[in-house]
Amino acid sequence: MKKFISALLIILCNTAGAWAQEQVAKTKEVAFKAGEQITYKLRYGFLSAAETVIKVEDSPLKFEGRPVLHINAQAKTLGTFNFLFNVRNEYHSYIDPATLLPYYYWENRKEAKYRHTDKVTFDRQKNIITADKGQFSFKGDVFDFLSCYYYARNIDITGLKVGDVLTLRYFLEDGIHPLTITYLGKEQTKCNLGTFNCLKFSPTIIPGRIFKKNSKLYLWITDDKNRIPVKANVEIVVGSLTMDLTQASGLKYPLNPVKK
Structure with missing residues (x-):
């Protein structure tokens, strides 16, 4: 059960940013602003299993003499899953509002009896990451992964073709890890906030005790200026997991569902 809940939270917290490609140029206009708040819920079948709330805030802190935006995410299990494997995790990233690159990241994870913290500094002049x-x-x-999510929303994808494979690099705990994502084209999909025109991607996953050998993870991102992930779905050994966008406020641009 511990591995199952961990898989839920990995999808909830990490897939949102899983489509950046460092070779592709960033758009000139930033897709978000301070005050934005979005909420995702994960379902196992018909059961609500976990929730994450992500906020963008102005910060009084400065790094290298520059102001930063503070992105923070709170992830927790819900309902019955609290009794099976209680999780209360928080993640924080401080990014440059112009380049969207991170200066500092920290996390505090409480997963049943497991405890983990990490503090990560990105020194881009020396090209050194310092972590615990x-x-x-x-x-x-x-x-x-938080700064990756927000940077990814600003990727210029005008030249992207179906079948193109994108690559991102992110730091987690003990090193820099690659992740590949395949672009599958445009598709309408439905979440709790309505039906949206989306860009569809398939990030790679590692088969194991949770995922089937041929499991596919699918991710849908709004095909508008917001570029917000609205849904993710993956088959597991028994059943499937679905991530849905359930709340969005303080957006820089209107969120426009398809009118029917």
């Missing part, structure tokens, strides 16, 4: 487990050198753009 040591220092790690890097080249190019590397993100934590």
